[in-house]
Amino acid sequence: MPIRTLLLMVASVVFLYLLFTVGAPFLLALVTAIFLEPLTLLLMGRAKMNRLTASTISSTLFTTVLLGLLGLIGMKLIIELRTFFDKLPDMLESANTYIRELLNQAQRYSNNGENPVPDQLEQWLSNMTSALGQLSAKMSGILFGFASGIPDFFIFFIVFLVALYLFTLSLPMMKNSFLSLFEEKSKLQVEQVLLSLRQSVFGFLRAQLFISLITYLLSFIGLLLIGTGYPLAIALVIVVVDILPVLGVGSALIPWAIYRIALGDMYTGIGLVILFLVITVVRRIVEPKILGDAVGIGALSALISLYVGYELVGVVGVFLGPIVVIVFSAMRKAGLFDFKIKFQ
Secondary structure, eight states: OOHHHHHHHHHHHHHHHHHHTTTHHHHHHHHHHHHHHHHHHHHHHHSOOOHHHHHHHHHHHHHHHHHHHIIIIIHHHHHHHHHHHHHHHHHHHHHHHHHHHHHHHHHHHHHHSSSOOOHHHHHHHHHHHHHHHHHHHHHHHHHHHHHHTHHHHHHHHHHHHHHHHHHHHHHHHHHHHHHTTSOHHHHHHHHHHHHHHHHHHHHHHHHHHHHHHHHHHHHHHHHHHHTOSOHHHHHHHHHHHHHSTTTTTHHHHHHHHHHHHHTTOHHHHHHHHHHHHHHHHHHHHHHHHHHHHHHOSOHHHHHHHHHHHHHHHTTHHHHHHHHHHHHHHHHHHHTTTOOOOOOO
8 A cells, every 4th residue: 555545544534533523513514514405405496595595594494493402302301311310329329228238138147147158249249339339429420520511512502503504605615625626537536435425424324313213212112111210311321321332222221120120129120121122122123224224334344443433532433433434435436545455
């Protein structure tokens, strides 16, 4: 592989990383503007509007719908999350007290009986008590971090909205400016790459959104049937945990189910286990098909890119890893990285 091509690939990965971190509001605005482009073109063609008027109307419609959804769902969700996090320390303290009681009973049994309690069991119970205390402190820190992050969210949201209006207005000009950087004979290849990227990247985002929506609906309906309380908030927590590789839905539902069963609440515990099985089976059926059709890369490639991206750069890598694979595949298809390994 030529050194120039290698440097270009490294620079592209660094650029994508910066785009997904400090440039996140602009990236989100650009993606939204591309989604709104068909509506803008429709207004320009059918209503005979100029670009400024059509882009303003399409952006305003999107903003209105977004604010409406945030108003209807967001406030309810915030109230449930606040109530849930307010009660979470008491729930963890109850679990902690229950485990300490088990440990005391085991120690009394060991002192009065002939069969001593295994050291491993005693150590495990002690570790569980310590872990619950640390989890309570971390949850309090998460709640404080969520509250302190609200001003940053508003700044992010304002920058996103301003960038959205600017991108919807100047999208054709930006595309022409980008294509002007390439020689005339290379423009066709670049346009092929852009078209492939648009189909693959937006397909990936749509697939992830659809899978998360399925997980959320299944979690919400299941929690509602079980009667756990706060189904909107808890379902959202499950979806956030599920986005992270390796963890998945089970890391949220299984420990909760074990805790409820240990407290004697067999109905809730078994219900949570059944909910975990239903979500897992449904996802295993629909996920490979959705990702394969929408993204155009194999399920194994998608899994590897998700895991490697997460291990290298954290949560950002969950989205960055597959997109790097998609970009590289699109460039290979367009002939930009047409190289073969050759032995002398």
